[in-house]
Amino acid sequence: MATLALCALALAGGLVVVLSHAQVHQTGTNDVPLSVQVAALQGTQRVCQDGEHTVAGSAALRLTGAGGGGGAPAPALAVEVLDAATGAPLARGVAASWQGLHATARLRPPIARERPARVCVALAAPASAGGAALYGATAPPARSASAGGRPLDGRFRVEWLGAQARSWWSFAPTVVARVGRGHAFPGAWVALAAALLTSTSIALATWLLVRSS
Amino acid sequence: MAAGALELTRTARVPRRRRLAALVRRVPAAAWLCALAAFLNATAWSLITPAFQVPDEQAHYAYAEFLAQHGRPPVPRARDTFSGSERAALRDLKFATTMFVPRNGALWNPWEQARLQRDLRLERDRSGGNGAGSALGGEPPLYYALEAMPYRLAAGGSVLDRLALMRLASALMTGATVLLVFLFLRELLPGRPWSWTVGALGVAFQPLFAFVGGSVNSDALLYAAAAAIFYLLARAFRRGLSVRLAVALGAATAVGLMTKFNAMGLVPGVTLALLALAIRQDGGLRPRTLRLPALALAVALAPALIELALNVTVWDRPAIGASASAFRLGGDIHPTLPGALAYAWEFYLAPLPGMASPLGHLPLMDTWVTGFVGVFGWVETEWPVAVYRAALVPLAALALLAGRALLARRDALRARRVELLVYATTALLFALSVAGASYVGHLRDHTNNAQARYLLPLLPLYGALLALAVRGAGRRWAPLVGAAIVALAIAHDLFAQLLVLARYYA
Known part of the structure; x- marks a missing residue:
């Protein structure tokens, strides 16, 4: 009995530690896997991609790729989110630095509601020495990203991020809503x-163990 | 006359009911409760895991749907096609972009859910498609025939209604597996009821087992059939092989053979066990010694022979379905015994100098231990490497304690060495058959089918390891070690559920 109580305490402690860990959570993605380089940004070139969906509550947009190369520093990226229907800008941001393969641009203003959108990316300082590449997956020309009206080989990956780091406790309502879909x-x-089924099975196992011993 | 016949039927039914009730009562309450815990846990997994995000679930669903709609199993085809309703579900659930891509979640947005519901209402076709003829066309039909029942129960609903009920049926099979593991441990290790409960609960909360058990996958029934085989073997070794036990063993083997071709890997072990039992009983090998083994094998093979006849005469399928499965041999490949043995070595252990390494440098750790500790989804949802390394500590402790138990009772072991040899050989031959299927695939198209779930039919032996570890702890520490084993299994399962939640929903 004492052992079980100790184990339960250790388990509860482990859960509290894990669930209290705070991180910035994704609010959505365009589900494009990472398999090829889709675009190479140089100079004033601007790459745009239709068929995106803004996600309410997003405050940043994360791209995956590679910046710099040949000794040049990774360049900052300018990101613009446009309304797909009207072309009006919905949000803008600059990804000033790269963390590994990721460049994250904080969006101003944060996305308030969901709607079809177009995402455009360019070098923030066109004169910068190094270029940047965006990664994604191949797609038919009609669905591909484009540069100067010319379709590229595929779509680049877009990840929408929440405003701030949140613990799993505070993120739980979002997870509950998503599990329900x-x-x-x-x-x-x-x-x-x-949760009820798991708790019941654990309670049953514990009771059985206590009774059997 | 009619009234008399009715009376006779009634009187025949009452004793049968009593017999059934007596049979149920003979099973200890603890066994039922372990089974219930496993069923509840697998059902929780069935709710947590997104639809079709379990290896091949879309193909297993398609086979069951084909069987329910057409009243016959599918025919092997070059590629899988699905019914309109399943296609719509797979598209709107983002099946193709979610599997294999851990950073892509399930349905996160309300508009995706609205689109899914609208499309499932509009697209009602259930008869189209070839029932996953490429992935499963040659597989035997028993599991799918059972799954056709919940499928029909939810016939008026959507793909998701049917899938939910079918997953529930798999969860029931998971409960049955744990019940049989408990009974196996009771026969194998009599005298310590506490260790049976620990072993069965350790299996019930094994997360890979619960994950597969909460999905539509024929493995769920194969695990139950294998657990029944181990239980009946242990019973026969303890009480002697009777006609009833021989028939039951044959029936359990038949269920396995009619469920999945992988069950063929259990047949050599069962045959060996039957021979060992019969020879022990008769005190030597005489023609009449083979009576009960022959009876058991006849019962085991009869349904497969009937299926063979139906394949040829009615269903227009290859006579032996295995010829259209992963075991398919053809003129273009030339398997050899040395080649197969070398491959089996590389498949499980580590390639020796001069050997190729189709599964990396240390498959034992990278594929088998890692897979058993837990890799979920389409074998892409995993913990950081450190977790798998850390898992070696409790696994090693369990092995040491179990070894200590065996060492302490080596005199008793000597008396049961044939039985233990039979279990070890059965496990080895089954593992070799899994490697053999992968070897054929490797020769054919350089693929390797190495997933830990393929070895879960040997779960009863894992349960035995846990029960032995409790005994190895000695009388004083057994309660502590038993409680720690179950607590660790529960924690393992709980954190695996959190891993899957984080993968698909955060």
């Missing part, structure tokens, strides 16, 4: 039922 009877009940 894609099911026969969608809704928050799915995550709650899963």
Whole structure:
């Protein structure tokens, strides 16, 4: 009994530590995998991609690729999000630095609602020595990103990010809502039922162990 | 006359019911509760895992749908095609862009959910498609025939309604597996009921087992069939091989053979066990010694022979489905025994100097231990490497404690050496058959089918390892070690669920 209580305490402690860890969570992606280089940004070239969807609550946009090369520093990227229907700018940002393969631009203003959009990327300082590459996957020309009206080989990956780092505790309502989608009877009940089932099975196992001993 | 017949039927039914009730009562309550815990846990996994984000679930669903709609199994084809409703579900669930890409989540946005619901309402076709003829066309139909029942129950609903009920049926099979593991441990290690509970609960909360058990996958029934085989073997070794046990063993093997071709890997071990049992019982090998083994094998093979006949005469499928599966041999490949043995070595252990390394430098760790500790989704959802390394510590401790238990009871072991040899050989031959299937695929198109779930039919032996570890701790420490094993298994399962939640929903 004492052992079980100790184990339960250790497990609860582990869960608290893991779930209290704060990080910036994705609010959405365009689901493009990373398999090829799609675009090479040089000089004043601007690469745009249609068929995007803004995600409400997003405050940053993360691109994957490579910057610099040949000794040149990784250049800053200028990102613009446009309304797909009107072409009006919805948000802008600059990814000033790269973290590994990622360049993250904080968007101003943050995205308030979901709507079809176009995402455009260019070098923030066209005169910078090094260029940058964007990674994504091949796609038919009609769906590909384009540069100067000419379709490229595919689509680049776009990840929408939340405003600030959040612990799993504060992010739990979002996870509960997402778990509830894609099911026969969608809704928050799915995550709650899963939690209840897991808790019941654990309680049953514990009771059985105590009784058997 | 009719009233008399009715009366006779009633009186025949009452004792049968009583017999069934007595049979159920003979199973300890702890076994039922372990099974219930496994069922609840697998059901939780079925809710957490997004639809079709389990290896080949889209193909298993398609086979069951084909069987339910057409009343026959599919025919092997060059490529898989699906019904309109399943295609719509796969498209709107972002199946193709989510699998293999850990940074792509499931449905996160309300508009994606709205699109899915609209399309599932509009697209009702269930008869199209070839039932995953390429992936599974040659596989036997038993699991899918069982899954056709929940499929029909939700016939008026959408793909997701049907999938949810079918996953629930798999979860039931997971519960049955744990029940049989408990009974196996009771026969194998009599005298310490506490260790049976620990072993069965350790299996119930093994996350890879629960993950597969919460999905539509024929492995769920294969695990149950394998657990039944191990239980019946242990029972026969303890109580002697009777006609009833021979028939039951044959039936359990038949269920395996009618579920998945991988079950063929269990047949040599079962045959060996039957021979060992019969020889022990008769005190030598005489023609009449083979009576019960022959009976068991006849029961095991009869359904497969009926399927063979139906394949040829009614279903227009290859006589032996294996010829259209991963085991397919053809004129263009030339397998050899030395080649197969060398491949099996590389498949499980580590390539020796001069050997090729189709699975990397240390498959034992990188594929098998890692996979058993837990790789989820389409084998792309994993923990950081450090977690798998850390898992070696409790695994090694379990092995040491189990070894200590065996060493302490080496006198008793000597008396049961044939039985233990049979379990070890059965496990080895089954593992070799898994490597053999991959070897054929490797020769054909340089693919390697190495996933830890293929070895989970040997879960009863894992349960035995856990139960032995409890015994190895000695009388004083056994309660502590038993509680720690179950607590660790529960923690393992819980953190695996969190890993999957983070992968698909955050």
